[in-house]
Amino acid sequence: VSLALRRFVLVYAVAVVAGLGANAHAGDPDQPLRPRMETPAESEARKKRPQFAKPSELEGGHPAAVASGSALPAVATGAPAAAAPAVETSAVGAQASAASSDRSFAIPRTYSYLSGYWRDWSGDTLLQRPYAPNDGNGESLGRTSLFMRGFYYALNNELRDWSGVELIGSIDVTKRVGVAAGLRHELRDTTADQAVVSVSTLLGRDVALLGTFAAGNGAEFIPITELAAETRVRVAERQRLQYAFGAGVSWWPQTRRMLHLDAAGIFQYSKTFSAEYRLQFHRIDSDTAAAHVFPRTTMTFLHGVDGNWLLQERITVGQAPLYGPGVDLGALSYKLSMDVAVSLRKWVRPTYGYIIGVDYGVQEDRYQRLGFDFAVFVQR
Amino acid sequence: MSAIHRRDLLRGGAALGLAAYLPLRPRDAHACAPFKHGKPALAFTDTADASSADMARRFLRWLRSTGVSSARPVHNLVFNFVDAKTRTGTWIYPMLSGKSILWLVQRGLVEDATAIADTLLGWQQFSKDGKLARSYGAFPSKIDQDPNGTWKANDYFYSGDNLVILAALLALYGKTKAPELLNAAIGIGTWLTEVMCKGHKLGMWTEDHAAPMYMVRASGDFVNSIATSEEMLWMSALHRLGRVTKESAYCSQAERAFRFLLGSQLQNGVFLDRYDPGYPPKPYDAGRWKPYQAGQIVGDSVLRCALGACRWGELARARKLFDWLKTESGAVPAFLDMNNGGPGFPSNQRVYYDLTSSALHRTLAGWLGKRNEATQAQAFLRKTQGDTGGWYWGVYKDKLAPVDSQLAPIVGFWATADLSIEVE
Numbered sequence: 001v002s003l004a005l006r007r008f009v010l011v012y013a014v015a016v017v018a019g020l021g022a023n024a025h026a027g028d029p030d031q032p033l034r035p036r037m038e039t040p041a042e043s044e045a046r047k048k049r050p051q052f053a054k055p056s057e058l059e060g061g062h063p064a065a066v067a068s069g070s071a072l073p074a075v076a077t078g079a080p081a082a083a084a085p086a087v088e089t090s091a092v093g094a095q096a097s098a099a100s101s102d103r104s105f106a107i108p109r110t111y112s113y114l115s116g117y118w119r120d121w122s123g124d125t126l127l128q129r130p131y132a133p134n135d136g137n138g139e140s141l142g143r144t145s146l147f148m149r150g151f152y153y154a155l156n157n158e159l160r161d162w163s164g165v166e167l168i169g170s171i172d173v174t175k176r177v178g179v180a181a182g183l184r185h186e187l188r189d190t191t192a193d194q195a196v197v198s199v200s201t202l203l204g205r206d207v208a209l210l211g212t213f214a215a216g217n218g219a220e221f222i223p224i225t226e227l228a229a230e231t232r233v234r235v236a237e238r239q240r241l242q243y244a245f246g247a248g249v250s251w252w253p254q255t256r257r258m259l260h261l262d263a264a265g266i267f268q269y270s271k272t273f274s275a276e277y278r279l280q281f282h283r284i285d286s287d288t289a290a291a292h293v294f295p296r297t298t299m300t301f302l303h304g305v306d307g308n309w310l311l312q313e314r315i316t317v318g319q320a321p322l323y324g325p326g327v328d329l330g331a332l333s334y335k336l337s338m339d340v341a342v343s344l345r346k347w348v349r350p351t352y353g354y355i356i357g358v359d360y361g362v363q364e365d366r367y368q369r370l371g372f373d374f375a376v377f378v379q380r
Numbered sequence: 381m382s383a384i385h386r387r388d389l390l391r392g393g394a395a396l397g398l399a400a401y402l403p404l405r406p407r408d409a410h411a412c413a414p415f416k417h418g419k420p421a422l423a424f425t426d427t428a429d430a431s432s433a434d435m436a437r438r439f440l441r442w443l444r445s446t447g448v449s450s451a452r453p454v455h456n457l458v459f460n461f462v463d464a465k466t467r468t469g470t471w472i473y474p475m476l477s478g479k480s481i482l483w484l485v486q487r488g489l490v491e492d493a494t495a496i497a498d499t500l501l502g503w504q505q506f507s508k509d510g511k512l513a514r515s516y517g518a519f520p521s522k523i524d525q526d527p528n529g530t531w532k533a534n535d536y537f538y539s540g541d542n543l544v545i546l547a548a549l550l551a552l553y554g555k556t557k558a559p560e561l562l563n564a565a566i567g568i569g570t571w572l573t574e575v576m577c578k579g580h581k582l583g584m585w586t587e588d589h590a591a592p593m594y595m596v597r598a599s600g601d602f603v604n605s606i607a608t609s610e611e612m613l614w615m616s617a618l619h620r621l622g623r624v625t626k627e628s629a630y631c632s633q634a635e636r637a638f639r640f641l642l643g644s645q646l647q648n649g650v651f652l653d654r655y656d657p658g659y660p661p662k663p664y665d666a667g668r669w670k671p672y673q674a675g676q677i678v679g680d681s682v683l684r685c686a687l688g689a690c691r692w693g694e695l696a697r698a699r700k701l702f703d704w705l706k707t708e709s710g711a712v713p714a715f716l717d718m719n720n721g722g723p724g725f726p727s728n729q730r731v732y733y734d735l736t737s738s739a740l741h742r743t744l745a746g747w748l749g750k751r752n753e754a755t756q757a758q759a760f761l762r763k764t765q766g767d768t769g770g771w772y773w774g775v776y777k778d779k780l781a782p783v784d785s786q787l788a789p790i791v792g793f794w795a796t797a798d799l800s801i802e803v804e
Contacts, residue, residue, distance in 0.1 A: 029441035
């Protein structure tokens with residue numbers, strides 16, 4: 001300490017002699033800056049500097065975790081501005097948030113509207129883009145995604161297991177138009193191949209139109225051709241609420257043709273919960289024309305952070321066409337059914353990641369199934 | 381020999397896959413994935429000429445002689461403003477000391493940078509008493525003299541300013557390997573990750589927004605909004621800290637924060653000023669992204685956002701902003717009209733240019749390979765450098781007369797180098 005004290009006194013004396021005041025500036029501009037000479041007290045303070053811990057080394061949390069406080073409203077403070085002192089301005093132009101309604105809020109779908117034969121009824125599968133702060137509510141730039149998915153479901157009652165692969169891509173071609181397309185190859189009692197293209201476009205601030213076209217190879221459980229359209233309307237005053245109505249036609253093996261009409265109400269609470277109640281009217285035109293109306297309810301919970309990990313839990317309960325080979329497809333027999341799925345979407349990097357999921361389904365007096373999904377995805 | 385069963389093969393494969401995935405080696409459990417830092421299409425030297433070197437040399441002389449303080453408690457720390465007439469500095473901006481370290485390290489002047497860092501480290505806040513615990517590890521955003529002439533840290537700690545200092549400490553640590561630099565950097569990184577980004581746990585947000593709150597006071601009160609400007613540009617420093625310290629919490633926080641901040645960009649390319657969750661806080665709502673004032677954007681803020689996008693490889697987003705912005709012979713109006721990218725001043729106010737924005741614009745043009753625009757901006761900066769080697773912070777559009785008598789070191793740092801590149 002005495003050495004430091006003597007050194008300090010010497011340097012300070014030189015500084016005083018040189019006439020350097022409290023607010024004066026450094027010396028020779030052609031020489032490097034000289035380190036500050038510490039006072040004994042500053043030397044002691046340096047020695048007392050703590051060893052900071054990384055988050056993984058914290059025991060009992062950051063010191064702030066035990067302190068409490070309050071928040072200030074998010075208003076301008078006496079902040080030091082680097083080089084642009086605040087000036088008086090007046091309000092000009094439009095509010096920024098007005099731009100947030102430019103993008104279509106309806107996500108294109110690559111799954112059939114004719115639920116029941118399908119493993120994913122809701123059309124809102126784990127592969128779809130989740131609702132998230134930067135997604136789906138209009139303010140973000142376009143996003144491009146590509147998924148490669150494989151799945152395997154085991155069925156009881158001597159029904160054959162389901163397995164298959166899918167390639168699904170989606171792109172926002174303009175700020176108002178999104179397109180998704182899917183190719184799938186699936187094995188049940190017969191082998192199915194199908195290609196689907198779906199387009200979502202914003203017609204007005206709160207009205208979106210979805211159009212879907214699908215073509216298949218004529219396997220028993222998918223249509224050979226399907227055309228469908230749906231209009232989504234966002235209730236302007238409470239944008240969490242939407243309603244939808246749509247219609248479609250499809251052509252199937254065994255010379256069936258089917259007409260379906262849809263009506264749905266959709267409620268979205270923050271990003272964590274959504275519920276959809278959908279009524280479908282089916283009319284089959286075959287040897288024996290039949291019609292049926294059936295309801296379906298889907299609830300989805302979502303946790304996590306978009307871009308890091310998301311956990312999705314989904315349950316769907318309703319009536320669905322009786323599944324299985326040998327069923328009289330023209331008779332329109334419907335059964336109470338339920339589907340429960342849990343999936344984890346994990347981003348390894350901001351541009352790619354993977355999804356794992358398990359899915360349990362049951363149809364009254366027909367089958368139970370249990371299976372898993374695995375997918376990898378890339379996105380920009 | 382028994383037959384190989386498919387089930388055994390599957391089990392074995394699953395076990396191997398699991399073993400490869402799980403962090404069985406403790407040292408690697410917290411390691412970060414590499415960060416693919418982009419590079420400008422044009423380096424600073426590609427758009428510089430012989431006079432650019434002279435600009436830098438004159439600025440260095442000005443910085444050493446006038447831009448830093450010689451008052452002992454803040455010896456070598458950089459003033460925010462220096463009066464051109466009296467050659468006296470006003471208050472000390474620690475963030476600018478960080479920027480000067482970045483600039484000096486880039487020029488190989490490690491001795492100068494070390495001298496600045498040596499004083500700066502003494503101002504890190506490490507009291508855990510009461511509400512001060514909420515700024516434990518942070519650097520204050522202002523150091524000023526009280527009426528008695530004593531230099532004191534002001535009572536607020538900005539996230540963005542600390543990200544700049546973090547970048548500076550890591551750059552200098554890369555050259556010197558001095559452990560106290562890394563320790564101070566960890567102090568900042570943990571404060572950002574565990575306090576400022578944890579607004580949801582502290583009751584400041586309803587959900588995890590991932591990006592840091594704007595600032596905290598010594599009293600423990602937060603401003604719970606999320607600013608975009610410095611945060612976007614310097615968030616990669618937190619990622620770098622994660623790579624240096626093998627701490628994945630820093631990296632994942634930085635990545636998530638950056639992704640959230642990207643939500644500030646509008647379709648026309650503009651990055652909005654901040655996200656305001658309100659207080660009491662409300663759930664996320666895109667309408668809560670706010671401009672500086674209605675219809676008005678600050679030039680240097682929006683350019684910093686675009687440069688941040690470049691650093692993370694989001695060049696298309698940066699290009700959108702670049703295409704939107706209307707410069708005037710290399711000059712950038714201090715305030716911009718959000719709707720058209722032109723001057724955003726009220727009709728009764730004279731238009732003036734922010735010189736830092738010109739330097740940032742030249743840097744952005746370099747990233748995007750816009751040689752003409754970069755050269756034009758550099759020519760404007762050359763024209764506006766003062767005889768002493770410093771720059772005024774702003775000049776009026778008419779005759780380029782200074783807005784006031786204050787010189788600002790920050791202009792020189794950006795005018796004579798590309799600070800957006802990471803010095804290894």
